[in-house]
Amino acid sequence: MTQPASCPCGSGALYATCCGPLHTGAEVAATPERLMRSRYSAFALGDAGYLLRTWHPRTRPAGLDLDPGISWLSLQVVEAGPTQVEFIARYRGPSGRGFLRERSRFEQQAGRWFYLDGTTN
DSSP: OOOOSBOTTSSSSBGGGTTHHHHHTSSOOSSHHHHHHHHHHHHHHTOHHHHHHTBOTTTOOSOOOOOTTOEEEEEEEEEEOSSEEEEEEEEEETTEEEEEEEEEEEEEETTEEEEEEEEEO
8 A cells, every 4th residue: 555645534634644643553543533534545545454443343344345446536524523424525436526425423432433334315
């Protein structure tokens, strides 16, 4: 996985000081929004292992195949609450440009946040 200079999550920070430490396990996400941003960056960078590690054990799939034909372009956080984050993620795929709008739910276990599930609009 090639590390970009700027973080894919759109924070404006360097990847090495934003989502990078979460991806390596040096830090854990302090909020659901930070976890969601790091998961978006993991999708953008093709880091399926991080996505599985941050997925709640109750809803985690056995495996995850990321589509190499999808390029994630940008992330917009619409609303961030104490256990939910609504976002719009823009992408480019074989059929052209598109977006995913999701309201994700998160749950904390033993001081760590995990992605539980999401509903799309």
